[in-house]
Amino acid sequence: MRWRHIIMWAVLAASLAGCTRYPPELYGFDFEPTYALDSGDEIRVVVYEVDNVPQTYKVEASGNISMPMVGVVSVRGKTVEQLERTIAGRLRDRFIKDPKVAVQVVTYRPFFVLGEVKNAGQYAYVNGLTVESAVAVAGGYTERAKLSEARVVRIGPNGSRVVSYVPGGYPIRPGDTIYVPERWF
Numbered sequence: 001m002r003w004r005h006i007i008m009w010a011v012l013a014a015s016l017a018g019c020t021r022y023p024p025e026l027y028g029f030d031f032e033p034t035y036a037l038d039s040g041d042e043i044r045v046v047v048y049e050v051d052n053v054p055q056t057y058k059v060e061a062s063g064n065i066s067m068p069m070v071g072v073v074s075v076r077g078k079t080v081e082q083l084e085r086t087i088a089g090r091l092r093d094r095f096i097k098d099p100k101v102a103v104q105v106v107t108y109r110p111f112f113v114l115g116e117v118k119n120a121g122q123y124a125y126v127n128g129l130t131v132e133s134a135v136a137v138a139g140g141y142t143e144r145a146k147l148s149e150a151r152v153v154r155i156g157p158n159g160s161r162v163v164s165y166v167p168g169g170y171p172i173r174p175g176d177t178i179y180v181p182e183r184w185f
Helices: 002-016 081-092 131-137
Strands: 042-047 056-058 064-067 071-074 101-107 113-117 119-124 148-156 161-166 178-179
Touching: 042 064, 042 081, 071 081, 071 131, 081 131, 113 131, 131 161, 131 178
Parallel strands: 113 178
Antiparallel strands: 042 056, 042 101, 064 071, 113 119, 148 161, 148 178
């Protein structure tokens, strides 16, 4: 009888250990610790000691920005820190001896909500959105919506589409497409 209790408690402890936030790799998405820039993002680039350079740039559909003195810079897939180093390197080679560059995201690219929601469409991304809060932004579920899960389509680091079914509390990223399916009964 005692062994049964020990085994039962061990199984219970192991099952409760999994009751944490949704690990991204569980749903087919890799963990993305830093944000990768892409088309649709708006960024602010500050070059210290240079006042006559525009500061905000919209990342074009090609994934590039065009800056005076720097030229066309490929932004797609780069982190903010990588972009800072790229711009500083180009300025160092041409115009400024020791450039100091700061880059920050002003506006994230939008996310999309489709399917059984009241107002499907494109919406501005804000930090901390989950599938449920994104559906709330889209006006909420319709009466035929399947509430237990949604399909999320995310563009992977190599440009491939990753499709996964996730629960309502799963965090979304800029550029994600959320599809709320119809329930059968």
